[in-house]
Amino acid sequence: MNIPANLKYSKTDEWFDPATSKAxxxxxxxxxxxxxxxxxxxxxxxxxIQTGNPIASVESVKAAAETYSPVTAEVAAINEALxxxxxxxxxxxxxxxxxxxLKDGDASxxxxxxxxxxxxxxxxx
Amino acid sequence: xxxxPHSPQERDAMLAAIGLKNLAELFKDVPEKHRFPALRxxxxxxxMEAAIELGELSLGNENVRTDLVCFLGAGAYNHxxxxxxxxxxxxxEFYTAYTPYQPEISQGTLQAIFEYQSLIAALTxxxxxxxxxxxxATAVTEAINMAYAQFHGKRTKIVLSPAVHPQYRAVLRxxxxxxxxxxxxxxxxxxxxxxxxxxxxxxxxxTALVIVQYPDxxxxxxxxxxxxEAAHSRSALVCIAANPIALGLLKTPGEMGADIVAGEGQPLxxxxxxxxxxxxxxxxxxxxxxxxxxxxxxxTMDNRSQRAYVLTLTARxxxxxxxxxxxxxxxxxxxxALAAAVYLSLLGKSGLRQVAELCYHKAxxxxxxxxxxxxxSLCFDAPFFHEFALCCPKPVAEINAHLLEHxxxxxxxxxxxxxxxxxxxxxxxxxxxxxxxxxxxxxxxxEVAYV
Numbered sequence: 089m090n091i092p093a094n095l096k097y098s099k100t101d102e103w104f105d106p107a108t109s110k111a112x113x114x115x116x117x118x119x120x121x122x123x124x125x126x127x128x129x130x131x132x133x134x135x136x137i138q139t140g141n142p143i144a145s146v147e148s149v150k151a152a153a154e155t156y157s158p159v160t161a162e163v164a165a166i167n168e169a170l171x172x173x174x175x176x177x178x179x180x181x182x183x184x185x186x187x188x189x190l191k192d193g194d195a196s197x198x199x200x201x202x203x204x205x206x207x208x209x210x211x212x213x
Numbered sequence: 214x215x216x217x218p219h220s221p222q223e224r225d226a227m228l229a230a231i232g233l234k235n236l237a238e239l240f241k242d243v244p245e246k247h248r249f250p251a252l253r254x255x256x257x258x259x260x261m262e263a264a265i266e267l268g269e270l271s272l273g274n275e276n277v278r279t280d281l282v283c284f285l286g287a288g289a290y291n292h293x294x295x296x297x298x299x300x301x302x303x304x305x306e307f308y309t310a311y312t313p314y315q316p317e318i319s320q321g322t323l324q325a326i327f328e329y330q331s332l333i334a335a336l337t338x339x340x341x342x343x344x345x346x347x348x349x350a351t352a353v354t355e356a357i358n359m360a361y362a363q364f365h366g367k368r369t370k371i372v373l374s375p376a377v378h379p380q381y382r383a384v385l386r387x388x389x390x391x392x393x394x395x396x397x398x399x400x401x402x403x404x405x406x407x408x409x410x411x412x413x414x415x416x417x418x419x420t421a422l423v424i425v426q427y428p429d430x431x432x433x434x435x436x437x438x439x440x441x442e443a444a445h446s447r448s449a450l451v452c453i454a455a456n457p458i459a460l461g462l463l464k465t466p467g468e469m470g471a472d473i474v475a476g477e478g479q480p481l482x483x484x485x486x487x488x489x490x491x492x493x494x495x496x497x498x499x500x501x502x503x504x505x506x507x508x509x510x511x512x513t514m515d516n517r518s519q520r521a522y523v524l525t526l527t528a529r530x531x532x533x534x535x536x537x538x539x540x541x542x543x544x545x546x547x548x549x550a551l552a553a554a555v556y557l558s559l560l561g562k563s564g565l566r567q568v569a570e571l572c573y574h575k576a577x578x579x580x581x582x583x584x585x586x587x588x589x590s591l592c593f594d595a596p597f598f599h600e601f602a603l604c605c606p607k608p609v610a611e612i613n614a615h616l617l618e619h620x621x622x623x624x625x626x627x628x629x630x631x632x633x634x635x636x637x638x639x640x641x642x643x644x645x646x647x648x649x650x651x652x653x654x655x656x657x658x659x660e661v662a663y664v
Contacts, residue, residue: 125526126503130365145537147503147528154537 089208090115092182096195097204098158100140103182106195110186111158112167113146116208118181121148127174129187135163137190139197144187146177159193277485277622282650284579286600286641287430287625288349288378289488290480292458292568293645298482298555307551316523323522326510326547329554336460336557336565337474338467339496343507344545349454349477350384352493353377353424355506355540356452356473357389359497360422362504362539363450366392368421372412372444373399376429377454379630385424395419408595409440420449422473427455427466431627431639432576432600433593434463441470450501457481457494457553459598461562462569473497482556483549492549503529506540571644572599579642579651586655588662592637600641602627602634606662609638615661621654 091114095103101117104110118124126147131137137157144155166188170176176185199207219227224236233239240248258266277283283291301307306321313319313326326344333342346352357371371389373382373396382399389396397415409425416423423444428434441451452473453466458480460466466474478492479485497505503526511525531538560568576599584591588606603624605612613623624640631637642651 125528128503147526147534150528150533152528152534152537 089119089205090182091201091205091208093201095182096158096198096200097207098139098156098198099207100156100158102155102158104158104190104193104195104198106193109161109164109189109191109193111143111190111193112185112187113144113155113177113181114204115181117153118178118185121146121151121153123149124174124177125149127170127177127187129166129170131157131163131166131188133163133165137161137163146174155187157188157190158198159190159195161190161193163188164191165189277645281617281620281622282646282654283622284624284640284642284646284654285622286432286643287639288380288477289485289491290456290458290599290641290643291485291645292480292482292643294482294484294556295559297559298552301555302548302552307548309547314524316521320522322547323510323524325551325554326508326545327512327522328558329550330510332554332557333457333478333494333496336457336465337455337494337496338465339471339474340499341502341505341509342494342496343505343509345478345547345550346475346493346495346507346542347546348489348491348493349378349475349479350381350493351388351542352475352477352495353381353452353454354385354388355493355495355542356424356450356475357385357392357394357422358506358540359473359501359504360450360452361389361392361394363501364421368419368449369393370395370397370417370419370421372397372415372420372423372449374409374412374423374425374429375400375631376431376433377424377426378430381426381454394421409435409437412440413443416443416447416449418447420444420447423449423451425451425453427453427463428459428598428600431593431602432597432641433595434459434598435595436464436469437466437471438469445470456598458565458569458572460569461565462573463598472501478549478553481553483552490546490549492546492553494553502526504539505529506538506542508543508545568644569598572642575599575644575646575648575651576601576640576642578648579640579646579654582651582655583640583658586659586662589658592634599643600639603638603640605636605638605658608636612638612658612661615664616654616657619653619657621657 095105097103101114103112103114128145131143138160139157141157142154143157146153167186275281277291313322330342371394398412425437444451450472453471455466455474455476475495478494509525510522513521513523515521530543531541580591580601583589583603590604592602592604609626616623624638627634627637627639
């Protein structure tokens with residue numbers, strides 16, 4: 089399982105990159121969902137969102153999930169590519185599979201990579 | 214052996230959890246005199262006696278196949294059903310009408326549904342059809358659910374033509390009563406010359422969906438292309454509730470630019486049967502497939518590269534997506550969908566067109582003939598398919614009572630739903646009506662005008 093050290097993580101399995109302000113779904117989450125066939129981003133640039141607000145709806149071949157905002161912020165951009173290539177969430181969750189860019193998000197309430205690794209391990213037992 | 218799964222202890226625990234002492238308290242909202250009414254049942258009968266009694270009761274039935282000449286339509290139509298439809302429906306392989314979850318044992322049923330979907334998509338001019346709904350009214354209502362989901366609940370206005378079937382309008386209001394929608398255009402006393410352009414001023418940036426009917430409830434044919442363009446200019450979706458037989462002859466809703474085509478599939482090989490079971494069909498464009506309600510069968514390859522059919526895109530459905538699903542309906546009307554698929558396959562493209570042409574020409578012969586009877590006139594001058602409104606010199610109920618004495622099932626009384634349309638009779642003519650029957654109808658109508 090890939091959990092990059094430079095990112096911050098939420099309990100609902102989203103990552104947030106304080107350096108680029110991008111956010112998305114973790115490798116753990118995409119693995120649980122299996123093959124993702126549909127992504128719908130529910131927010132638009134300019135929207136103000138709170139931590140825990142839904143930002144995207146994801147459907148895989150066997151499950152459906154909502155993705156929540158890891159931080160309180162303003163939406164700066166959304167990844168338009170996901171509409172046509174939702175499989176990027178499976179193949180490249182931390183780079184090409186980014187979902188939204190969240191301007192000035194405060195990452196202080198999020199887990200670091202070590203804490204998130206433990207959090208994922210606890211759940212796999 | 215009883216089939217009640219809960220033990221007395223379990224029942225007591227459940228009652229305690231909701232703060233009740235006994236089962237009787239659960240029913241205290243039912244007025245006491247209705248709680249355990251005396252049923253006053255006659256003594257039990259033997260099977261032989263019951264068969265005789267039911268046989269006698271059935272003699273009281275009158276049906277449109279053998280007893281009555283039918284000119285009644287208004288959403289359910291009397292068409293010829295080839296014998297092969299029933300024969301195929303009754304094959305034991307199709308006995309389970311329930312949705313086939315297990316593709317490894319359900320290839321035949323899944324393929325039949327896939328064929329049904331392909332036929333509906335072709336007929337409506339759309340890209341994808343679901344595996345069906347209960348009936349026309351519920352299928353049209355799913356268009357609202359889809360549009361509502363498409364705009365994430367942010368658009369809350371539905372523009373509804375008053376010329377959509379009154380029962381569809383009643384059902385969709387019931388279904389959507391908790392969505393806090395504004396339903397505009399559905400006036401109790403619409404402009405009699407109602408035309409699509411009368412809906413144009415109602416379109417705005419809050420409009421999620423426009424619903425019109427084709428042919429409309431009065432049988433009239435409108436081209437909705439301009440209305441659809443106007444709706445699309447405000448990013449609203451448009452649903453056309455269509456008669457599938459008419460689509461064998463007329464321009465398809467897909468060609469007009471509709472986003473959703475839904476309707477009643479009963480005319481496709483399903484008997485009138487006193488109102489059901491019927492079939493709701495629902496088709497849309499591929500871009501909306503993830504917001505579509507209902508089941509969907511797809512074609513794929515199995516691990517031996519053989520063609521195979523499976524339920525597909527199920528993650529959008531309520532058993533997985535729960536409260537975030539477009540609709541909480543995900544069952545389908547499998548046996549009726551099969552009937553429609555068999556009917557359409559037997560007729561083929563030219564056969565369906567022939568049925569539609571027979572309906573059209575016979576209805577026009579009837580309209581021409583009936584409109585010339587003294588005291589009667591055609592209420593509208595718009596082009597129509599196989600149904601038209603006849604303005605009568607007397608209340609429709611009175612005329613229908615007279616027609617019934619002659620073995621004729623008369624038209625629909627439009628005054629029931631439209632207070633302004635007193636003495637308006639909606640008559641349907643299909644391939645089942647002979648010229649002699651139409652001529653006889655004209656004679657009785659002429660006679661009844663002077664009674």
